[in-house]
Amino acid sequence: MKTPECFEILVLNGLVDEVVSRLMSGKEADVYVVQSKGELCCAKVYKDIRTRSFSQMAQYQEGRKGRNSRQARAMQKNTRYGRKETEEAWKNAEVDALRTLTEAGVRVPHVYDYAAGILLMEFVVDADGNAAPRLNDIRLTGAKAREYHRLLINEIVLMLCAGIIHGDLSEYNVLVGRDGLVIIDLPQAVNAAGNNNARSMLERDVENITAYFGRFAPELLSTDYGREIWKLYANGTLSVTSELTGLFKQNDTPADVKGVMREIDYARILYERTLARKSQLS
């Protein structure tokens, strides 16, 4: 195909030999198959920031560190410079997350390069070498749905152990590759420790994939891995070998409000006595 303008720099400096085809034009990015150094790979070109809502992005950006304090301050403001920096951070976030997750053993596409706002990564293919379908494009047996659900729950745990929550996990962002499931689309990845919405995002990721697999294996719909995983994470006991049950026991014991008030009164009396003693001494 004719080389789109955005690839010109990459072609000029030899990173891309040829743009083969456009795979997908999504809301936030265009995805192409390109030939790079003699191999087919996938190129993700991010769309302009104006197509995304700034406030929605802010929710994901929380807890992310800017390159420096000037950038961090700019990102908090909705100015032109702030938006540019936010956009850069958004693109880099996907590259960073993909690299961290590959290192942590999560099956995501390998990053080959990131230049001129374009992410060059492994092209995930099916058994015939064509672009891999998304989970949403295939039908599953109950047994396969249970197997894939288990696998993705393990991947979610691996991601969280690496400090990352996908934030938009669903049947649209998992590819069924030749060698198994591959998780994609991570510009919104959330820093688990530094984001106040982390818990609800993790629970939503788990709910999304459970609802999808539940169509083929309805018994999955009564599991609650999200809250179970978060509880272990919050306790500091989550590990890749954690035995998960899919059950979550809510603590229904009523809070001992009177007991807590007694403790507070007691602490206050002690404090007042200390103050009184100090004023007598001085």
Ligand SMILES: Nc1ncnc2c1ncn2[C@@H]1O[C@H](COP(=O)(O)OP(=O)(O)O)[C@@H](O)[C@H]1O
């Ligand atoms: N590494 C890849 N290999 C094969 N296909 C991909 C790859 N990355 C993305 N795609 C295809 O492009 C589509 C859009 O990519 P995605 O990263 O989900 O962006 P968005 O949903 O924001 O447009 C995916 O649904 C998938 O079909």
Ligand SMILES: [Mg+2]
């Ligand atoms: Mg997507």
